[in-house]
Amino acid sequence: MSTLPPHRLDLAGHRRRNGVVPWVAYHGDGGRDRLIEAVEAAGLRGRGGGGFPTAVKLRAARARRSIVVANGCEGDPLSQKDAVLLALSPHLVLDGLQLAAHAIGATEAVLCVHAGSPVLPSVAAALAERDDRVPVRVAEVPQRYVASEETALVHYLTAGDARPLGKWPRPAERGVRGRPTLVDNVDTLAQLALVVLLGPQHYRAARTDLVTVTGAVRRPGVVEVAPGASIAATLAAAGGEAEPVQAVLVGGYGGTWTSDLRGGLSGIAAVYVLPARACGPAYTAGVLAFLAAESARQCGPCMFGLPAIAADFAELVRGGPSATRLAHRIPLLTGRGACAHPDGAARLAASALRTFDADVAAHLAGGRCRVLEGVA
Numbered sequence: 001m002s003t004l005p006p007h008r009l010d011l012a013g014h015r016r017r018n019g020v021v022p023w024v025a026y027h028g029d030g031g032r033d034r035l036i037e038a039v040e041a042a043g044l045r046g047r048g049g050g051g052f053p054t055a056v057k058l059r060a061a062r063a064r065r066s067i068v069v070a071n072g073c074e075g076d077p078l079s080q081k082d083a084v085l086l087a088l089s090p091h092l093v094l095d096g097l098q099l100a101a102h103a104i105g106a107t108e109a110v111l112c113v114h115a116g117s118p119v120l121p122s123v124a125a126a127l128a129e130r131d132d133r134v135p136v137r138v139a140e141v142p143q144r145y146v147a148s149e150e151t152a153l154v155h156y157l158t159a160g161d162a163r164p165l166g167k168w169p170r171p172a173e174r175g176v177r178g179r180p181t182l183v184d185n186v187d188t189l190a191q192l193a194l195v196v197l198l199g200p201q202h203y204r205a206a207r208t209d210l211v212t213v214t215g216a217v218r219r220p221g222v223v224e225v226a227p228g229a230s231i232a233a234t235l236a237a238a239g240g241e242a243e244p245v246q247a248v249l250v251g252g253y254g255g256t257w258t259s260d261l262r263g264g265l266s267g268i269a270a271v272y273v274l275p276a277r278a279c280g281p282a283y284t285a286g287v288l289a290f291l292a293a294e295s296a297r298q299c300g301p302c303m304f305g306l307p308a309i310a311a312d313f314a315e316l317v318r319g320g321p322s323a324t325r326l327a328h329r330i331p332l333l334t335g336r337g338a339c340a341h342p343d344g345a346a347r348l349a350a351s352a353l354r355t356f357d358a359d360v361a362a363h364l365a366g367g368r369c370r371v372l373e374g375v376a
């Protein structure tokens with residue numbers, strides 16, 4: 001089973017390829033329960049990074065006059081899977097959105113994408129072909145990294161401010177305009193549609209994960225791999241290594257560096273392949289500077305900790321004595337923000353120090369690692 005078609009599907013093409021949602025099976029007494037039980041039997045988990053069981057989220061958001069939000073914002077610059085999905089198979093996402101709306105009793109549905117996103121024409125054309133029970137509104141969200149966080153979307157749709165709200169209350173309790181809200185990634189919703197279209201058993205046996213692979217591979221882009229596929233198998237799906245590889249960043253900008261390609265991937269949206277000729281600490285310093293600039297600057301770890309760590313990493317690359325400060329500061333970021341943004345930056349920084357330990361030592365010894373020496 002492949003989620004992505006080779007070219008964009010209009011409604012007729014989508015129905016020929018994927019089938020028609022058997023609504024009759026999920027209406028009437030117990031229909032909503034049957035739908036959520038099917039999602040549970042399929043073992044579907046969120047594809048937006050959290051990996052939370054989708055059936056649990058659906059049950060939590062069940063309420064009268066609830067709202068369902070499809071998150072297609074994809075804030076991480078290394079991930080393109082949601083955009084490719086919306087460009088090629090928008091009706092699969094919209095079927096999933098309608099099914100999620102039915103499961104929780106939603107009377108309103110919103111599809112969020114970044115302002116000016118290239119997928120807007122594909123989404124608009126798909127919506128024009130449909131006559132859905134729950135009307136779908138498209139919201140264009142500011143292009144910021146943290147704007148795609150689920151409470152940031154709730155905040156934006158309620159008050160026009162795309163900054164995260166914090167861990168409590170959860171959107172299922174008090175979401176958009178105070179109403180119970182389900183926020184699901186567009187990939188999760190497409191998978192929900194496939195659960196219904198294929199049946200949970202068939203889906204479970206045939207499902208694939210969408211992963212964006214960029215960097216030193218022959219065919220960068222979005223690939224489909226079996227759940228739990230190794231990093232090496234995922235790179236092979238993208239044409240294999242284009243040149244000698246030094247390390248891989250697993251999970252996007254808030255992810256983890258590793259040089260062990262045997263590890264398995266599950267629920268990972270993006271993989272970046274760093275060539276051997278590149279400097280891992282220098283690349284990491286650039287990503288940390290981006291993450292520091294993209295924070296919403298409303299919590300201590302983001303206002304002070306993230307810029308400090310980004311500056312420490314830049315200093316380390318220049319050969320400055322910041323390694324001791326970094327070892328002290330990185331753990332202070334974790335679990336202290338209202339959202340997980342600083343946790344991701346801490347994970348990235350700590351894994352860079354481990355994975356590139358030889359280059360870090362070289363920078364500290366002389367200000368230049370073997371890579372920078374090589375290009376001098």
Ligand code: SF4
Nearest residue numbers: 296298299302337339
């Ligand atoms: S942790 Fe950072 S990004 Fe998250 S809400 Fe606080 S300031 Fe904003």
